[in-house]
Amino acid sequence: MRNLRRFLMLLSLVAFPVRLATAADTASCNSTFTACQIQENVLLTLPSLAISGDVIIQSPSDTSVSDVFRVFNNVVDTGGGTGLGNLVILYSGNDNLPLPDPSTYSANAIIIKEAASGPTSYLGNGTNYSLDTAAVPTRLVYTGRIMAAYGDPTHLTAVLTVLANGKCDTQRAGKIHAGLPKLQRYD
Numbered sequence: 001m002r003n004l005r006r007f008l009m010l011l012s013l014v015a016f017p018v019r020l021a022t023a024a025d026t027a028s029c030n031s032t033f034t035a036c037q038i039q040e041n042v043l044l045t046l047p048s049l050a051i052s053g054d055v056i057i058q059s060p061s062d063t064s065v066s067d068v069f070r071v072f073n074n075v076v077d078t079g080g081g082t083g084l085g086n087l088v089i090l091y092s093g094n095d096n097l098p099l100p101d102p103s104t105y106s107a108n109a110i111i112i113k114e115a116a117s118g119p120t121s122y123l124g125n126g127t128n129y130s131l132d133t134a135a136v137p138t139r140l141v142y143t144g145r146i147m148a149a150y151g152d153p154t155h156l157t158a159v160l161t162v163l164a165n166g167k168c169d170t171q172r173a174g175k176i177h178a179g180l181p182k183l184q185r186y187d
Helices: 004-015 170-179
Strands: 035-038 044-051 053-058 066-070 074-078 082-092 110-113 120-122 127-131
Touching: 044 066, 053 120, 066 120, 066 127, 110 120
Parallel strands: 035 127, 053 110
Antiparallel strands: 044 082, 053 066, 066 082, 074 082, 120 127
């Protein structure tokens, strides 16, 4: 009887979509959860449960680790980084977020090769994950000066669009700049 209760609890977790993590952005997936796009270095929530573990992505030209796709075991923890979860992250060695230490790889970790160009595809849990391993690290620096009256709240928002060829979308950037309000200087 006790085993039946455990089975029913586990079945209820698998059968119904889970929305446990509210702090993470939602992954871009199709309605049937058979395809998802995963960005680099962004904690994402999947629309349903997935089997937890790590996908170690090697550089296309050698065996060095370039990225790690991790499905966290935040719903059911069966030990060794395995279980069920709905939180994912694609760690990239090209950016500010360091790759996880190899000692933290899950017991069911697998190794795949990174695509030579474009996103890397990984089929797991019945879902085709399009891993954005070709993303180029970008640094946006504001070099201007903004002034406001003392005590006035200020807010600066920057939007940078980088095309697949790695160049900035200057046409879109110009539209964004043209839409910004003119700031007045207070001396």
